[in-house]
Amino acid sequence: MPGAVWGRARHGWVVPALLPAINLALALLLSAVVVLLIGESPTRALRLLTSGAFGNGEAIGYTLYYATNFIFTGLAVAVAFHGGLFNIGAEGQAYIGGLPVALLCLGAGGWPTGLVIATAVVAAAAGGAAWAFVPAWLQAKRGSHVVITTIMFNFIASAVMTHLLVNVLIKPGQQSPETREFAPSTWMPQLHDLARAIGWEIGRSPVNLSLILALAAGGLVWLYLWHTRWGYELRALGHNETAAIYGGIQPARTVIVAMTVSGALAGLMSLNEVMGVQHRLLLNFPGGAGYVGIAVALMGRNHPVGIVIAAVLFGALYQGGSELSFDMPKLTRDMVVVIQGLIILVCGALEHALRAPLDALFRQPARASAGS
Amino acid sequence: MSESILLLALLAAATARGAAPLVLAALGGLFAERSGIVDIGLEGKMLASAFAAAATAAVTGSAWAGLAAGIAAAVLVGLVHGFACITHHGNQVVSGMALNITISGLTVVLGYAWFHEGGQTPLLGPGARFAPIELPGVSALGAVPGLGLVYREVLSGHNLLVYIAAVAVPAVAWIVYRTRFGLRLRAVGESPGAVDTAGISVSAVRYGALAVSGVLCGLSGAYLSIAHNASFIRDMSAGKGYLALAALIFGQWRPVPTLGACLLFAFADVVQARLQGTPLPLVGVVPVQLIQAIPYVLTVLLLAGFVGRAVAPRAIGVPYLKER
Numbered sequence: 001m002p003g004a005v006w007g008r009a010r011h012g013w014v015v016p017a018l019l020p021a022i023n024l025a026l027a028l029l030l031s032a033v034v035v036l037l038i039g040e041s042p043t044r045a046l047r048l049l050t051s052g053a054f055g056n057g058e059a060i061g062y063t064l065y066y067a068t069n070f071i072f073t074g075l076a077v078a079v080a081f082h083g084g085l086f087n088i089g090a091e092g093q094a095y096i097g098g099l100p101v102a103l104l105c106l107g108a109g110g111w112p113t114g115l116v117i118a119t120a121v122v123a124a125a126a127g128g129a130a131w132a133f134v135p136a137w138l139q140a141k142r143g144s145h146v147v148i149t150t151i152m153f154n155f156i157a158s159a160v161m162t163h164l165l166v167n168v169l170i171k172p173g174q175q176s177p178e179t180r181e182f183a184p185s186t187w188m189p190q191l192h193d194l195a196r197a198i199g200w201e202i203g204r205s206p207v208n209l210s211l212i213l214a215l216a217a218g219g220l221v222w223l224y225l226w227h228t229r230w231g232y233e234l235r236a237l238g239h240n241e242t243a244a245i246y247g248g249i250q251p252a253r254t255v256i257v258a259m260t261v262s263g264a265l266a267g268l269m270s271l272n273e274v275m276g277v278q279h280r281l282l283l284n285f286p287g288g289a290g291y292v293g294i295a296v297a298l299m300g301r302n303h304p305v306g307i308v309i310a311a312v313l314f315g316a317l318y319q320g321g322s323e324l325s326f327d328m329p330k331l332t333r334d335m336v337v338v339i340q341g342l343i344i345l346v347c348g349a350l351e352h353a354l355r356a357p358l359d360a361l362f363r364q365p366a367r368a369s370a371g372s
Numbered sequence: 373m374s375e376s377i378l379l380l381a382l383l384a385a386a387t388a389r390g391a392a393p394l395v396l397a398a399l400g401g402l403f404a405e406r407s408g409i410v411d412i413g414l415e416g417k418m419l420a421s422a423f424a425a426a427a428t429a430a431v432t433g434s435a436w437a438g439l440a441a442g443i444a445a446a447v448l449v450g451l452v453h454g455f456a457c458i459t460h461h462g463n464q465v466v467s468g469m470a471l472n473i474t475i476s477g478l479t480v481v482l483g484y485a486w487f488h489e490g491g492q493t494p495l496l497g498p499g500a501r502f503a504p505i506e507l508p509g510v511s512a513l514g515a516v517p518g519l520g521l522v523y524r525e526v527l528s529g530h531n532l533l534v535y536i537a538a539v540a541v542p543a544v545a546w547i548v549y550r551t552r553f554g555l556r557l558r559a560v561g562e563s564p565g566a567v568d569t570a571g572i573s574v575s576a577v578r579y580g581a582l583a584v585s586g587v588l589c590g591l592s593g594a595y596l597s598i599a600h601n602a603s604f605i606r607d608m609s610a611g612k613g614y615l616a617l618a619a620l621i622f623g624q625w626r627p628v629p630t631l632g633a634c635l636l637f638a639f640a641d642v643v644q645a646r647l648q649g650t651p652l653p654l655v656g657v658v659p660v661q662l663i664q665a666i667p668y669v670l671t672v673l674l675l676a677g678f679v680g681r682a683v684a685p686r687a688i689g690v691p692y693l694k695e696r
Contacts, residue, residue: 034478038485086465144675145621147412147465151614152668159665167659291473298466334480334491341474349456349467 052323053316061205067315073293089150091290092157097267128267136259390638400588407581412468415613421593443590450586461691561685
């Protein structure tokens with residue numbers, strides 16, 4: 001699994017810092033080839049994308065709103081990765097996580113906002129965790145591969161939620177399958193409102209308190225992975241299962257705990273989308289964020305700090321990408337999916353391809369100076 | 373009586389049509405996985421082939437050109453997978469998912485830019501797709517009671533790729549168990565070190581396996597877009613690659629049991645299509661969306677219930693490092 005074979009070069013920090021940048025450049029270069037193939041200018045596309053993502057306060061707000069989703073799903077995928085598990089189900093876990101959040105917001109019209117938020121955090125995490133628990137249990141106890149089961153659970157989640165939205169939760173007398181709008185007291189506070197309260201004027205955008213929750217989740221994941229016994233057990237299992245078992249770690253329990261935590265993190269994504277922005281439950285609201293999480297985790301090298309940086313980058317791709325498609329209609333949002341896949345390929349599957357030469361490059365001068 | 377027999381025959385024929393793409397993809401996966409390479413990219417290879425086949429058939433008007441392009445696209449994707457996993461010892465699941473995601477975006481981007489139909493390819497005319505073939509003597513034998521019906525409704529009237537899928541099962545079994553390549557393939561998947569010691573290149577066998585997998589996935593993808601349907605639609609593989617992989621695992625990486633698993637999945641799909649809107653005893657009418665989930669639920673149940681002790685090729689998922 002990625003993360004297991006990080007280099008031990010002498011300039012320990014150079015390669016980890018440089019490699020994601022080179023990988024990103026390579027993935028963008030490959031994407032430029034695609035842009036050329038459909039007859040557009042890659043440099044103009046990149047310029048439009050960058051200004052669309054960071055050009056003004058509002059754009060930055062949108063970038064951070066998308067980034068919030070990707071921090072949650074990136075953390076979810078990363079936690080599983082540390083245990084040698086590949087959670088492809090973040091998409092479905094986020095989707096199911098939105099269900100209890102929506103039910104809560106629909107029912108809790110009169111509650112104080114703080115209480116709604118606290119309950120919603122628990123509800124979202126529980127929903128996602130429950131949807132991840134079944135594949136985890138099946139992997140741990142029945143040996144069915146978590147990759148295939150989580151993919152199937154994505155399809156099943158989609159079917160269940162479509163059924164609920166089309167037949168049960170739909171607002172009466174309405175065509176599009178979505179719930180009625182929640183009462184404003186159950187909305188996640190917007191950051192521009194919070195900023196205004198302390199006398200700081202920032203542009204209007206959908207970025208909301210969930211961003212702060214996402215960053216806090218990143219901190220908790222860091223504590224869990226590197227400063228608790230469970231995190232140690234998880235990483236030990238991911239590095240070497242035989243040694244972990246010999247060391248007294250129970251793989252079944254560790255797998256179930258890790259996948260449940262992973263699912264809970266994915267479920268939290270729904271806070272941003274359902275409670276923070278749409279204020280209703282929509283069909284397919286995760287919109288592929290679960291899959292982006294894979295790319296974010298790999299690019300962020302499964303570390304919360306890296307994940308936040310990678311999530312902002314992908315937020316910029318999403319926000320810049322939608323601006324881009326206004327000016328270059330040929331470059332649809334699907335182009336972002338291509339870039340995302342290429343980044344997973346370059347950062348994840350081809351990680352050794354560039355690492356070895358880079359390691360050698362930085363090791364040689366060190367060895368030469370040690371010899372002289 | 374005769375009506376219910378006819379219904380059974382129609383169900384069987386629909387199952388055969390539904391199983392064909394699964395069988396082709398699963399047999400492709402069999403080569404890759406037997407050589408020790410996890411092939412979760414079946415989905416992406418099918419989709420790449422479906423797009424390339426439909427796009428080429430739309431431009432040239434030839435189904436055969438479309439099929440060739442589909443196979444070429446799937447083989448190319450397989451070789452990229454090999455480049456990451458064999459040459460650079462990358463993580464095989466990550467590489468496969470990366471390719472799946474890239475292709476799901478790329479097919480739509482290219483389709484949108486080239487054909488301006490919102491990511492679809494133009495509808496194909498009769499010459500540009502594989503039409504149903506009527507087997508010889510249907511009119512004569514079809515009148516025979518019993519067997520004639522089976523011949524007319526179940527065996528005849530499919531397109532070429534369904535028959536290729538049917539022939540592929542014994543052919544693959546023969547290649548895997550009776551040829552030198554098959555022996556090497558299985559050996560590489562179980563004990564690459566031993567194969568290497570015997571002076572055979574592990575990488576070459578694995579690249580070969582991925583190329584064969586590409587050809588079979590190419591047939592499978594072409595089936596979707598230029599035989600069963602008449603154009604490419606975004607994400608038209610719709611999880612069939614994953615179902616094929618599940619069928620392969622459920623079939624314990626052996627051709628004939630894999631065929632059985634594919635038929636089971638296809639049958640579940642036919643049943644779900646027929647159950648839509650039909651009231652069931654005890655539960656009444658089950659919503660369409662839940663019925664559509666039957667094949668996926670079945671996959672989870674099968675993998676959990678019966679494959680607990682599936683014996684995977686021993687070296688699967690492990691990159692071979694010669695220097696160790």
